Amino acid sequence: MAGTDRKRDLIAEGPAIVLVEPQLGENIGMVARAMANFGLAELRLVNPRDGWPSEKARQAASKADHVIDAAQVFDTLEAAIADLNFVYATTARERDGFKPVAGPVEAGRTLRAKFRAGEKAGILFGRERWGLKNHEVGLADEIVTFPVNPAFASLNIAQAVLLMSYEWMNSGLADLNDTAFSHNDMRPATKAEIFGLFDHLEEALDARGYFRPQDKKPKMVDNLRALFSRRDLHSEEIHVLRGVINSLDRFSRAMPRGSGSPDAGASQPLKDERREG
Template sequence: MTENAAVGAAPSKPVIILVEPQLGDNIGMVARAMANFGLSDLRLVTPRDGWPNERARATASKADHVIDAVTVFDSLPAAIADLNFVLATTARQRDGHKEVLGPVEACQRIGAMGEGGSQSGILFGRERWGLNNEEIGQADAIVTFPVDPAFASLNIAQAVLLMAYELSRGRSADTNFSAPDRAPAQKQVLNAMFDWLEPALDQRGYFRTEQKKPKMMENLRAVLTRPGFSADEIAVLRGVFTALDRFRPRGAKTESESQ
């Protein structure tokens, strides 16, 4: 996927990512829901029962083109590495700095980004307890459904169906969002920055205690992913961080000079 859309190219459609799905039947029903509304890119992160799965094919109700094209990943970062914008679905209130969208607004955002050539993805969690905070931290925003708080549980296929339906409505309607001038960076570019930044901060005592490190890193990731930086902007940030890393006060002697 290139940073800019080709002239006249069809808007890119979002990919659906299931994180550690447990039942082949649910994967098949997700594939069926996707096919109902013209989606075909389904990615699985460490499915419990492995892949391929005959139960998934049986319940897909002839959505074989989706099942046949499934790709399996051993980690969430690998599954979203080529994406520019990622939404995480959740029915629970979460701590952090993530923007929270309803399904209509979320699908309008995805549609506008697709018009601009960006590739988006939607994360769905495990059947029993959804996504954890670390996984949500790798997304750009949260999408939640306006269900009754007293009974907020949806199965995966229902949640995918709702999002796919809203996406299909948006394809034939104008939105209040325009395509961004600059596409957000792919997740692999952003993750590379965090892979460099975390040990650099750790060596300089930023995390204070080992117990606080996961939460502090989660907050830092949330803050730095929220704006949707482009690849060029991330390069600027890395340049700033590198300059600070090498900084020493004017007139200060290096270790070799002081010996």
């Protein structure tokens, strides 16, 4: 899958996703894929119409096998949520006076707070064609509904799960900054490394006549240093940048790598290709 980093540990925590009487294995597989995208792993199925396990579900899951393999099947909704402390029911419409209603952003934050407090939570999703029945919604603590086009409010089950899974992960990005989304395998660059990069770049540009007119060189140097000081560089990134500068020192457009002697190429004066004006 594009963008997947197999070196990272899977994030697998958070609320259970409960599908009530899902019909097609393909839909269950797409739900599993959506869950895996956003760090959810606990899938519970209530009376899947076409039975379980399902090869069609595994194929549609697109390598989210950890979700498919751990899926649990229940005969009743009551059994599927018996061990949970808090449950959301998803609906396409609000049911006035029936249950407290939240949007997906608020629901994601609530679920995150429950998780941090050590409570087990779940989100109910109904059948592909008509969703949850009233008595099934009645088993939940609150309702979550999506702000969709009222003239076309139909979401398929995988879309609905994707929205809630996203809001779950989004609610905890601050917690993940030191794990899944950080450069935790990279060492921040020292000031000495950054100063070395500045000096290396200035020397390379000076040799090519970049700083013209000479009286503007101090300001141009200041601008370059400000550019590379905008963000926190890592040691590995400094190494990459200095490798680029070394390549520019060694090869020119007139004598690129592989066209002749590198030393000869490096000794040739470089054509000033900067645009005037």
